[in-house]
Amino acid sequence: xxxxxAACTSAPAPxxxxxxxxxxxxxxxxxxxxWSACGEALDCAHLTVPLDYAAPDGKxxxxxxxxxxxxxxxxxxxVVDPGGPGAWGTATAASLVKTPAAAPLLDRFDLxxxxxxxxxxxxxxxxxxxxxxxxxxxxxxxxxxxxxEGVKQQLAETTxxxxxxxxxxxxxKEFLANxxxxxxxxxxxxxRAALGDEKLTYLGYSYGTQIGAAYxxxxxxxxxxxxxxxxxxxxxGLVESLVEQAAGFQDALTEFGKWCAARSDCALGRDPAxxxxxxxxxxxPLITRPAPAGNRPLSFExxxxxxxxxxxxxxxxxxxxAALARLAARDGRTLLAFADDYYQRDRDGRYSGAIDxxxxxxxxxxTRLTDRAEITRAHERMVxxxxxxxxxTPDTSExxxxxxxxxxPTSAEHAPRPEGLPKTLVVSTTHDPxxxxxxxxxxxxxxxxxxxxxxxVQHTVFLDGNACVDRAGVAYLVDGTVPAEGTRCTGQ
Numbered sequence: 430x431x432x433x434x435a436a437c438t439s440a441p442a443p444x445x446x447x448x449x450x451x452x453x454x455x456x457x458x459x460x461x462x463x464w465s466a467c468g469e470a471l472d473c474a475h476l477t478v479p480l481d482y483a484a485p486d487g488k489x490x491x492x493x494x495x496x497x498x499x500x501x502x503x504x505x506x507x508v509v510d511p512g513g514p515g516a517w518g519t520a521t522a523a524s525l526v527k528t529p530a531a532a533p534l535l536d537r538f539d540l541x542x543x544x545x546x547x548x549x550x551x552x553x554x555x556x557x558x559x560x561x562x563x564x565x566x567x568x569x570x571x572x573x574x575x576x577x578e579g580v581k582q583q584l585a586e587t588t589x590x591x592x593x594x595x596x597x598x599x600x601x602k603e604f605l606a607n608x609x610x611x612x613x614x615x616x617x618x619x620x621r622a623a624l625g626d627e628k629l630t631y632l633g634y635s636y637g638t639q640i641g642a643a644y645x646x647x648x649x650x651x652x653x654x655x656x657x658x659x660x661x662x663x664x665x666g667l668v669e670s671l672v673e674q675a676a677g678f679q680d681a682l683t684e685f686g687k688w689c690a691a692r693s694d695c696a697l698g699r700d701p702a703x704x705x706x707x708x709x710x711x712x713x714p715l716i717t718r719p720a721p722a723g724n725r726p727l728s729f730e731x732x733x734x735x736x737x738x739x740x741x742x743x744x745x746x747x748x749x750x751a752a753l754a755r756l757a758a759r760d761g762r763t764l765l766a767f768a769d770d771y772y773q774r775d776r777d778g779r780y781s782g783a784i785d786x787x788x789x790x791x792x793x794x795x796t797r798l799t800d801r802a803e804i805t806r807a808h809e810r811m812v813x814x815x816x817x818x819x820x821x822t823p824d825t826s827e828x829x830x831x832x833x834x835x836x837x838p839t840s841a842e843h844a845p846r847p848e849g850l851p852k853t854l855v856v857s858t859t860h861d862p863x864x865x866x867x868x869x870x871x872x873x874x875x876x877x878x879x880x881x882x883x884x885x886v887q888h889t890v891f892l893d894g895n896a897c898v899d900r901a902g903v904a905y906l907v908d909g910t911v912p913a914e915g916t917r918c919t920g921q
Contacts, residue, residue, distance in 0.1 A: 453485045458622035464496060471523060472496045476623055478546070478616045480600060481607050488600065492616050493550025495519035497526045497540045505653070506624045507538035507906065508617070510545065512635025512659070512889075514790035515783030517549035518542035521634075530892045530899045537907055538630065543620060545613045545640070548786045553599035555608060557590060557785040560778040567768070568719065568728050580801065587829040594789060595835050606836040608786075609793035614643045618651060628653035630906060634889045635659040635864055638855075638872065639794075642845050645876060649847035654906055655878075658856040659889035660869035664844040667795040667831065668807045673865050676814035681740040681862035682708065684886045688743075689750055696753035705817045708736070711756050712817075720761035727761025727768075733818065735767035740862050741888045791827060792834040796841050799832045844875045853878035854905045854912075856898060860886040879911040884919045895920055 457478055467473035475491040495518075511521040522542025525531045534540065547555040558566065566586075595601045617640065621629045630653045633641035638657035645652055665673070686704025689695040697707035712732045719726035727735075739749030752763035773781035798804060807828060812818050853876045857869020866882075873880035883890045883898055891902045897918030904910045 454479075454619065457485070457619045460623050462494070462623055467495065468523065470497055471526070472498070473519070473550070475550075475552070476543070476616070476620050478619050480604060482612065482615050488603075490546055490600075490604070491552045492546055492620065493517075493519055493544040493552075494620075495522045495542045497522065497535060499539050500536045502537055503539065504537045504907065505539070505626045505628075505630055506541050506621075507534060507630050507632060508541045508543060508620065508624075509632045510543060510634070510637035510640055512633070512637045513548070513783055513787055514545070514636050514794075515548055515781075515786035516636070517544050517781070517783075518637075519544050519550055525892060528892055530894055533903045534892075534906060539624075541620075541624065543617070545608075545786075545790075546616055547598075547604070547608045547789065548782065553604060554782050555594065555605070555786045555789045556597040556782065557594040557788075558780075560774070560780050562593075563772070563774070563780055563784065564725065564778065567731050567734075567772070568726055569730075583826070583829055584833065587826060588833045590788075590830060591833055591835045594785060602836050605789055606793070606839065608789050609839045610639055610643050610790065611839050613640055614647050617644055618648050621651060626653075627651075630654045632656050632891070632906070633658070634891075636661055636790075638864075639663055641853075642872060642876065643840075645847045645850050645853065646845040649850040652850055652853075654851065654909060655853040655876075656856070656891065656902055656906055657853060657869075657872065657878075658891045658902075659861060659864045660855055660857055660872040661864055662868040662871045664842055664871065664875070665868070666842045667791070667798060667828065668803075668810075671827065672807065672810045672814055673868070674863060675811040675818065677862045677865040678737055678740060679705075679815040679817055680860055680865070681886055682736070682817055684860050685740060685746055685749070688746060692750070694750070694754065696750050696757055708753075708817045711753060712736075715761075720756060720759050722761035722765040725765065727756070727765045731768040732756065732761070732764055734771050735764040737862070738767040738771035740886075742893075743886050788827065788830050788834075792831040793836060793839045795831065795838060797831060797834070797838055798828055804828045804832065844871075847876065850876060851909070852911050854881060854902065855879070856881045856883060856889075856891055856902065858883040858885055858887050858890055861888050862886070863888045879914060881912055882915075882917040884917060 462474040464472040464474045474494045476494055477489050477491055479485040480488040480490050509522055510518040519542045522540050544551045598604055629651055631641050639661040641655045641657045642663050645655060686697055686701045689697055690699050690701040697704050712729055715729040715732050719728050739745045755763050773783045855869050855873040855878050857866050859866050881901055890898050892899060895918060901912045
């Protein structure tokens with residue numbers, strides 16, 4: 430492992446203190462959090478926030494929290510969110526407590542994970558399909574039927590999905606209209622105040638970087654430090670983000686093919702130039718003939734999703750190769766398990782709710798696309814950038830769902846331009862499949878922050894054992910120092 434961490438420079442002087450909080454929010458920002466033990470050295474609580482910040486005296490909802498208290502020389506709180514949308518910050522915090530690389534941070538900070546409104550331990554939770562309904566949707570490859578009748582069926586199904594979300598989620602449309610990043614950021618500032626922190630120290634992964642960037646724009650003078658890893662570019666529209674992500678997974682598959690071709694047991698063959706072709710030969714037959722996978726079938730959609738899951742980190746490539754080899758023998762169980770993990774489905778058929786939350790947030794965070802011809806063109810661009818998907822379709826259901834979503838968007842794509850923001854640290858990986866490298870480059874520029882480049886194939890890397898990245902990130906969060914511009918870290 431080559432370590433290219435350069436000398437750090439001092440952070441600028443702290444920004445001026447934030448303006449006084451609005452009087453109508455003080456009952457939320459001054460609330461006493463009722464922490465109670467919920468595991469070894471862990472405490473849990475719920476933060477009460479307005480359902481609608483335009484009506485702070487109306488209905489309230491809660492945000493789930495998990496805390497590990499600082500061991501010594503406490504600086505303050507380090508608030509963490511892992512992304513999604515739909516992932517649980519409480520679970521991430523509990524996992525980081527057991528991560529050796531996080532030990533220096535656990536000494537100095539109360540580590541606080543939060544589940545964004547509607548997610549995980551927060552109440553109410555965004556709820557749409559039952560587990561059985563989600564299984565049935567995954568087993569169907571209706572998205573592969575691009576005939577007029579197939580498109581009509583897809584739109585009918587996505588419209589029905591939105592209606593299910595309204596019906597099954599407490600407060601229905603009123604809550605769904607207030608679950609976007611705009612409102613998560615407001616909750617985050619209430620949390621900062623309730624924790625007793627004058628300024629926020631924040632660690633965001635993947636979609637969590639979008640939360641961090643939006644917070645920086647809304648409350649720049651309330652920021653102490655922001656470390657954003659696996660950046661989402663908030664200036665990108667829904668179509669562009671999906672097109673770039675498809676290309677990112679194609680890039681990761683290409684890297685996987687190079688690695689795999691050197692093995693005698695490579696499921697995709699020994700010629701890396703034919704990786705895409707070999708994958709298609711395995712996956713395309715599933716469109717009309719799903720593979721047995723225990724008591725459930727492996728559909729084309731699940732085969733692609735399972736492969737996506739296996740490409741997230743190089744540490745999973747041995748298992749992914751084994752799963753593809755099993756698929757070649759018409760055994761889809763291992764690849765289906767990858768897809769189940771991606772969708773957060775347990776062995777009893779229960780889902781975490783992450784998928785429903787994902788759509789609910791994405792649909793209110795982006796400008797709506799309703800023109801079917803534009804959606805079709807978007808699909809064509811996704812396949813052009815990710816030819817391993819050819820023969821079926823990539824998951825364009827997100828575009829269809831958002832085109833008929835029951836509440837309007839609350840945000841629009843734009844580049845953040847915060848004023849008075851201290852230096853942020855953005856970590857971006859050169860072959861990140863889910864949030865391609867350039868997005869981190871762009872976000873660092875928008876925030877006038879420092880970019881730390883990790884050379885590898887992985888989605889997010891901080892505190893995952895790369896000494897170069899971990900050392901730089903810990904120094905930044907603890908001391909406010911940033912690596913020199915152009916610093917690059919290598920290794921997985």
